[in-house]
Amino acid sequence: MSDLEIQAGLAGAAARRRSGRRIAGRIGVTEVLAAVFALFLLVATLAPGLVAPGDPLAIDPRSAFQAPSWAHWFGTDESGRDVYTRVSHGTLSSLQIGVAATLIGLGFGAVLGTVAGMLGSVVDFTVNRLLEVMFAFPGLLLALLFIMVFGPGPATATLAVGLATAPGYARIIRAQLVSVRSSAFVEAATVLGRSRARILLRHILPNTLAPLLVLGTLGIGQAIIWAAALSYLGLGAKPPAAEWGAMLSAGRTYLSTAVWMSFFPGLFVVLTAISATVLGRAVERRLRHA
């Protein structure tokens, strides 16, 4: 089990139950809010200047440690930098880490899972044991190990989180593949005289990989939290980079006198994770009833 497998399971369960209530198509308030926030993040990623025109690195020692106000929505930090500007501009690097880690996790997971599910039982057995062994180490531990070997930094943190999440993806994909491979419609295709390659390409792979979009959306939230945790522990992105985890870590020093410095970056991590979950479930529901 991994956070991801639980998330995926929940998304599936919720979608299944909702279908019975015939409100699958309805878009709830939560989904709208999540989408709005995701839109904000998208703009902040592509054109941060649109949501926050300032320079995230511009210092102004005279206006350091200012509490949130109209001039500085999220307050200012120890060097007088505007926290809102930094959080907005930090979206790119924070999401980059989350997205890249998720892609790495998905990629490795898809390859491992497919290999395990496709090839003979010997390989499957081996890969399965391997995944189980990897699971004996909680994700963050795995990431820490990786960082110890390759040294800290944003790149290794990304890779570490990606690798740490890969077993989760691999197991879901393998399970999906096994169930698709033994499904009635694949047998039906055999009875119709389809070739193995054609069955693989036309039926098995598309049906196996279809959940990847949902998985990725669900996984991104957790990946961002993990990456932020690594930055927080000083093993990921480093200040003055406007990355959320690094900002949080820097802001924690001033926790007792300038709460806003760590509150807002953390809030963005939380909101991102929440909206990823909500949107992931909405996508799952859509796909299931498309």
Next chain:
Amino acid sequence: MSGARVTGGGGTGPIPTGTGSTGTDPGTLSGTVPRADAAKPRRGPALLVRGLSVGFGGVPGTNPLIDDVSFEVAPGECLAIVGESGSGKSLTARSLLGLAGAGSWLHADELSLGGASVLGLGEAGWRRRRGRDVGLVLQDALVSLDPLRPIGREIGDALRLHTSLSAGARARRVLELLAEVGLPDGELRAGQRSGQLSGGQRQRALIAAAIALRPPLLIADEPTTALDVTVQARILDLFEELLRAGTALVLISHDLAVVSRIADRVAVMSGGRIVETGATRALLADPQHAETKRMIAAVPAGRPRGTRLSAQDRPHRPEPEIDPAVLTAIVSGSVPATAPTSVSAAAGRVVLEASGLVKSFRMPNRSRLLAVNDVSFTLDRGTTLGIVGESGSGKTTLARLLLALEPPDAGEVRVLGEAWSGVPERARRPRRAALGAVYQDALASFDPRLTAGAILRDVVGSADQSVELLDRVGLAASVLGRRPLELSGGQRQRLGIARALANRPQILICDEPVSALDMTVQAQVLDLLDELQRDLGLSLVFISHDLGVVQHVSDRIVVIENGSVVESGGTGPVFAAPAHPYTRRLLDAVPRLPTP
């Protein structure tokens, strides 16, 4: 409608306060049949329903799913409610206990149990009556017992809730109940959980739980549908005993044969209304309403090959012709001598041959299970071979061997005279077109991502041909753009047949093609298969556990028990004079409409 309104009859509504078990004398419950006579002295019917309407959501009173239904049941009487799937039978049953479901509304002019009105009862009031004044056996028997609790507890629940009996006394009563419903070894059974019981045993445990307090009224929703004929017969015996003891019974079923055996009166439901009521025999012999006629016509049991079971044209629903002679035949269960001969007369050449097929599976405890044991038969061109047997007897495994989805451990399958099993898939692939398959679970047999059009185009290559095929199976071209999930059960099965036909096969293997369908749709599909066989000269292997269906469609029949063939031969002779005790047992258990 002036009736009282009960909202949120299901579990999630507010629970009014003020409970308290009144009027229950534990003393009278300690006997073997504590309330057997308690119901008799009561005046009036055990159940009286007048102008009942039930619906969900929206404005109460609009879009009812149950519309102005009225009936009554006297003590010791059995009323059967029949009707097609979705007509509102189960909803009616649940509404009688105030369990219509979350978000439901209910109107009735009168609704009373044992002469006492239950309209306007609060949740607490309902709780006092449920299980004591009325028992309910749910439709989904296999999952209606908590899999985590011993059945003894489940059965004892009503006693725990409504009496002040001690745990020991309850346990003793549970043992009595188990014995009553025909589950011997009560002490052992009471400790088992539903997962450790067979379907029939579960159904009986469920009935025991419902009658624990001897409620004057028992409502049983499709109590035999999921069961083998042999088990079904035993359950009906149990009901008859209860009726004799004075219990009023509302039996819900779509199976007219079952109904005819035990019901005193029948109410036919359609679209949420009761369209016809009457004494069982009279109603079956002389159906008035079109729906009733259609239902009777759809019964395949005892209907000769080639007889139409369904109406030609669904939208107008003209009444299918019921020749009085045929009706007599149905009712007596014999195949009339005048049965039209099938195309089998023109047949003769063997297209499919199984010889000495053996297949075994390794069980978790390392022993081997012989699923198919030395099965041999031949299928002649243009004929239908029926394969029957109880659940788990190896029918599906046999079908998979025929389709070469699995290699046999021993024996051989030959198709059109050439070796079929034991050759590499590569060699078989070009010849696969000769063999089509129709599955019980049509939905699962389609790639969920593909539309009906894509599914057919995958096989035939062109859109025109797809439309032609659809036409052949009686589907409109409009379904082409839809995914399997968006089709009805009957449409899915037709699409499955269309796909099977696309390769122009000579042989069609059908594994339970109609068991998931309701009677009316089943009739249409059976008619379609019959028609296709006639037009295209198809040879069919027809697998089913439903003897009635097999009897109707087959020229020859193979009966298997535990993987072995116990009897085979022409359908008529086998049904008329079964040689093997197992076949006899199967046939004896099939309920039949009584002779008028």
Next chain:
Amino acid sequence: SPPAAENTAPVSGGTLTYASGDAEPTCLDPHVGGNYPQALVGTQFLESLVSRDSAGTIIPWLASSWTQSADGLAWDFTLRDTVTFTDGTPFDAAAVQANLAHVQDPKTGSSTGYLAVRKVVSTTVVSPTVVRLTLSEPDSALLESLSQPWLAMESPKALARSQDENCAAPVGTGPFEVASWVKQDAITLVRNDAYSSPPADAAHSGPAYLDSIVWRFIPDSASRYAALQSGAVDAIDNAQPDTIVQAEKSGSIRHLDAPRPGASNRIELNSSRAPFNDPLVREAFIRASDVDSAVSSLFQGTATRSFSALSSIEPLGVSRPDLFGYDPTAAGTLLDSAGWTGRDSAGYRTKDGVRLSVVFPVSTNQSIPAEQSLFEQVQATAKTVGFDVVLSPLDLSAWYTALGSNAYDAVSAPYTKVGPDVLRTLFDSAGIVPAPSGYFANHAQVNDPEVDAWLTEASQTADATRRAALYAQAQNRVLEGFYVLPLYDQQNHYLLSSVVSGTRAMPTVSTPTFYDAWLNR
């Protein structure tokens, strides 16, 4: 600022909980390795031969007096004769001999202490109460070195145990002794009831007031301060500037500001490679850095700007405010004349197509958060002039490696040592040659024979005036050469709950001592 005068008389008893933000020592014996966390806790149970008063004068402690031979090569220390270690072993000349031998034994793995007594070639027991140190060359810093906690005296009997045992519970003569050490959790110190050897500047004599001290490690500064606020601990170190300001306002928490001796905190500019091999560029960088604004905004008045290579508590420090003013215009002119006239697309200066980059590895273990922020501000102000300051936060060993491979242009490394002799460590060209480990101390890579000669002479002369003049000469040369950008004194702030009275920092290396402390709960 020492705690406000107490009106009430000291009370005996109670347990004080101290929370340190420094790393937990790996060994409690400061002879082994030798770092500040060891000094902090060691101060509570170990004592040195001499101490230093707040004016910087060396005062007696375990040694009651000392004499130096005319050639400066032999020192005789007369020891207090009533002192015993907490394991009952008497403190005598043989004990001193054993201690120096322990420090100089390579198997001990001493770093700080080892370097401080490098010139000591032998130790002789003259009498039970007189010990003689023989030096290879005169050492004017010897007394200052011996005052440091890394050369504290331990029981020879205890030193004879295995290193593991001695690391877990070193035995000294101090007011407390180590009762237990649960790794990763806390060290428990209990009172030495037989204590009799306070330094000359202590506030009382006899045993300490506190029954015991629980010495905890709380690396997270926010948790540490919150723990103090909530009363879970009574004293913390490494207090953040903002919390100091808040605490000073609160009234329930007192602030003990005790800058460390030795070098001031400074940015050292690597003069061995471009661009800082050009004095003009070094000066330009210094002029381009707005340190004043940064210090006042980040330290909020808890630190004062330094213009010296030495800590403000070093009497021989030379302060040159004239050299280190913020003047971006002058910086620009300097860069122009140094040939850095081009600008690239990002706005940084270039010369021959090469960007004016300053690689600045920052040790996350050694630089407090406010200091890292200060570097960020220096980065931002220097950018306006055209410097591309590349800050790379590194953990300790990666940081050492970056320095060892000469892959840096600017660096900031603290160096704590009693006395001005630290200048020799930092600016003598001998310090450029990396040790086999890659470690070296002359990060600015000052390679000036005159400076070498002045510092060597200063370290040997017994003439105090001559010594002061030589150190001043050397400091002026280094400061005028713009090799370093002084920032402020090495920060060392303690916050104490108001229930704690009588705590002071030792004037040696500014570690707190709880000998005079008592609790008023």
Next chain:
Amino acid sequence: MRLVPGDPAEAVLGGPGSQTSPEALAAVRAQYGLDQPIVTQYLAELGRLATGDLGRSYALRVPVAPLLLGQLGGTLLLAVLSLLLAWLFAIGLALFSTRAGRWGRMLGSGLEIGAAALPHFWLASALIVVFSSWLGLLPPVSTPGPAGLVLPVLTLAIPLAGFLGQVMRESMLTALEAPFVVSARARGESEAGIRRVHVLRHASLPGISLSGWAFGSLISGAVVVETIFARPGLGRTLLNAVTVRDVPVVIGVVLFVAAAYILMTLLTDLAQRIADPRLRRA
């Protein structure tokens, strides 16, 4: 494990404000065999591990096995308490949100999704600010009494409760719609009785099977929580060891956690068997 730049000998001697002498470094290298070729070091390490010897910590100068045994207790206590509390929260939330109306249900599921998205480090800060700095109710660090456990346990339990709560609510809703529940209602069972007798047990099954995962995630969380709340334990030891590249300790922690994880999985299996009789057959 020697790809990182930096010399482990520095890790042994390093520390804030330390000054290392070449002699000391040489001594340390010899002591830990770091002067040997890397292959030799690896072989030696493997040889040691094979004989069950976890070696000595570079940085802490103690044998790894007793060190970690000493740290295990604190982490286990934290993990077990957090797991229990998370269970309580999850059951409470699930019960609440399946009983409440539409808004209560939305609130419940919102709380659960939100809780599951809370990073430990942020939650810990928030709890410290509110309960220690503002209200002064609870100490932010471990104390001799149980008070010091409250915040760390809350920090670990809340996000976990978010996950468990969602899973339990899903299975509770499924169970509440199950035919056997309708059957129980038809026998006259009350809503409270239905939850007590039928639903809770079904809802807890997936929760139990998740406990192995939960334990792993608690160990991950312990890295952050033990550091922030200054608690002794494996997580803090691991983080320290990683930052100074104390290889023997890291390997030791990994082995310990793997062992604890396997034990936990076995316990989970056992608990599942006890709770779900369907698993007892075969």
